[in-house]
Amino acid sequence: MKIPEIRTTSKSRISTVTIGALKADGGTRGSTITIGGQSAMPHLSFDGESPHPPVIAGYISDIVPDWPDFLKEAIGSEINSPLEWAQKAVEEFGVNLISIKLRGGLAETKDKSPEECAGLIEDLLKTVDVPLIIWGSGNEEKDRLILQECSQAARGENCLMGSATESNYLTMAAICKADKHKLISEAPVDINIGKQVNILLDDNGFSLDDIVMFQTTAALGYGFDYVYTIMERARSAGLQGDKLMARPQLCDVGEEVWRTKEATVGEDILEGWGEARKRGPMWEAVCAEGYLQAGADILIMAHPEAIRTIREIIQ
């Protein structure tokens, strides 16, 4: 029998953002990635199109994160060198780009100078030829200096810089404009602040087309539902004509999942929950797949097994 016509069309499209610059465009990348451009919610090809599939960014840190041994072993000894780790993530784990966190810049860790951090970025650009996402140390004051140096070191490479917040957006906008990078706009699990940061950037002459939104990520079981719904709301608002929200979205799954109990501890603590070395990567992959349903465009992920599973599903 005849079934109802259920198609709905969107009023606007999500912006298309390209990260990385080839030689011809003033950079040195061997490939670039392009995200966004959707005119429909994930998978709903009867409503519109999703021209660019989501991508996976390999989680890299300049210091070895406080992770369970089984995760460090799965990555291999390369985890001790950010350059080797990045290379392995690209060549063996099959990530589309690299996300580097400069945690070593924190006073509590290695208190690295902005120049040292920038030196690492230069080396990283020589080691891998995929696009980069560059984050600071996590300390806002120091990151003004660190990110400025790193931005200059990667000038023209069209990196994605993390991140602009309500308090540092002026600095970040200036840095990214000067060195031709894309910018992550970040909000603390609050859709109104998410919109506000975009307004502030827009008001200060930073093009919304150069923004990727980051609503902060919550791990599965730790507020996942809040972020899932914020991302879903942001994406549907973007499709229904809200230009401020019509931006690609990023999820830092690896960072959050690998600090949860459920992903990291063994059956001695979580009795009956299954072996941690199997449960952990599933925690990361299930969380990532969940966010893909809400409209994630970039997933930052760490465990090679989780990366492989999600990669196969995206393909």
Place this chain on the structure above:
Amino acid sequence: MALTGMQIYKQLPRTNCKKCGFPTCMAFAMQVAAKQKAISDCPDISEEATVALSEQSSPPMKLVKIGSGDTVFETGQETVMYRHEEKFHRKCGLAVKLAANLSIAELESGIDEINSRNFTRVGKEIKVEFCAIDLDGCSNPAERAQTAADKSRLPIILSGEDPLPMSTAAAAIKDKRPLIYRATAANIDDFIKIAADNKLPLAVSAGTLEELADFTLKAKDAGVEDMLLSFKGGNIGEAVRFSTHVRRSALINKFRPFGYPIISEFESDSEEIETVLIAAAAAKYSGIVLIKGREAWQVTPNLTIIQDIYTDPQVPNTVEAKLYEIGSPNENSPVMYTTNFSLTYFSVAGEVERSKIPSYICVVETEGLGVLNSWAGDKISVEKILKALKDQKVAEKVKHRKLIIPGLLPVFKAEIEDLSEWKEVIIGPETAKEIPGFLNRIWGK
């Protein structure tokens, strides 16, 4: 579903006879729509009109019950496409499937395992909700069904596409009201008969959506009341399009043939991929998801994503305002306070646990608001904090008088020190993830 005056008017005799006390049928219809009058107050209403109106006023998606007695699982009667529009009403049930080639002894141990898959997270029980048994190709369907009926603490799904074993198994345990899974284009008439004869719920699939609508109408005409729409495939895109299509048809277009919940199953050679696809299907509208893998590592992330997605977004999640002990704290352990917003509490508790420094966490009642929001909303104050510390007898638990307060609210420090016995207030970090470093710095050796 509320009916409009016009929908009701169309079913009335339209004679304006005034016997109901209103001047016109339209005026009466408006009263019925406003729930001031019942449709039965019209003395000339036809039986067909009564049926049609009750049909139109029933929920756009049926509530389906599977199981019997104390073990009933309810699914369906959903009202929205996105959880932010209202909420998802009935959480998706995870069903674990046991293969047809297992011996009866293996089947029994499999059922035991499924029975044991229940866990506590965030103070709530999460568990596998169904025991599904495959029948196709087995020689003893009635015995297998009976084994499941005897051993399973959960409602049962009889899984297969061959009418012979299915009819035997269904008849054997019909009192348990198992779900018949699943009718296809190849077996539709036989399966409708099995479901109708035994008065059991039926999962229905078809080659196309048009055919699916034909099948559910046919089954309904044959007397099958409870149905689920079945998706089985290998691709998440297809699954989401299927479930979105039928759900929109039911909820937005009020298309009755699709007014049933969804059951999804994925075919994949990889256990990991099957596990992850189940999670996506649970988020995107499935009332039941079937998984072959019953290992705890496959089950626990899926139960957690179901718990998350089916949380009511309109209700703040709170924990009880009391003193929580993390690890085994003693009289020298740190004391800190936080809000009763679940996410705040569980983030803090998780990080304190990670610090490996046993501690006391005093939870202050803030009506489910986080640290900054509770301050902005006037739900937290020094008086409230001191009252919580006192009510929870925290001073009796420790020898020291040091209190760690959330870094986002340093302003309370001086006032707490002035007004209470907690003479050394330490300003904690602004985010939970900094807690391990912080605690080890100030409290470690």
